[in-house]
Structure formats: C-alpha cells, structure tokens
Amino acid sequence: MAKPLEFSFQGLPVGIFQEPEYPRTSGRYRYMPYRGPGHLRMGQALEHGPAQCSYKAGWRRRKFTVKSVPEYGVLEVELG
Numbered sequence: 001m002a003k004p005l006e007f008s009f010q011g012l013p014v015g016i017f018q019e020p021e022y023p024r025t026s027g028r029y030r031y032m033p034y035r036g037p038g039h040l041r042m043g044q045a046l047e048h049g050p051a052q053c054s055y056k057a058g059w060r061r062r063k064f065t066v067k068s069v070p071e072y073g074v075l076e077v078e079l080g
Contacts, residue, residue, distance in 0.1 A: 003016060004016070005017040005018075005019070005021070005022060005055070006055065007022075007031075007053050007054065007055040007064075008038055008053060008054055008055070009038050009039075009041055009042040009045070009051055009052075009053050009066075010038070010041060012036070012037050012038030012041060013034055013036065013038045014031075014033065014034060014038040014039050014042050014053060015031045015032050015033040015034050015038075015039060016031060016032050016034075017029055017030070017031050018030040018031055018032055018073075022055055022057070022062070023064060023077045023079060024079070025079060026077060026078045026079050027076075027077060028070065028074050028075065028076055028077070029074070029075050029077055030073055030074055031073060031074070031075055032073065033073065042066065043069070046066065046068060046069065050065045050066060050067050050078070051065070051066045052064075052065055052066075053065070053066050064077055064078070064079050065077065065078040065079075065080065066078075
C-alpha cells in the first residue's frame, strides 16, 4: 500500500510531498526524499532534462513532470 502523498519514478518510490495534497498546478513543492534507487535515478535523469514521475490516486496513476530540484527538499513541478 502506498504511503500518503508518495510519488515514484520508473516505478520506484522517490519521496513524499510535504504539502496538504498532491500538486494541482505547476510550481514548487516541498518533499521529503527517500534514500534509495528511485530518488537516485530521478536525479540522474534530471541531469539530461525533465523527469516523468507519478503517484497513485485511487485506482489511477497520475503523471507529472519534475523540471528540477532547485534546492534540497523542493521540486519544480510542471503539470500538463
């Protein structure tokens, strides 16, 4: 079972948003990163451009784009 506000990259957990809810608009969002392969791989992907991440909402998987990590614990998110 997924943790509240958890998101992933390529099916691997990356971290948890530290906001009241998942992003609904493009912008900067606080998150608590996990130490593990998901966060590492997302970071490596960001070296080459935006990274496609996702989270589970009920039975659906919702996608969003991480444009950058401007500072520790902050994601620059783009919703399309």
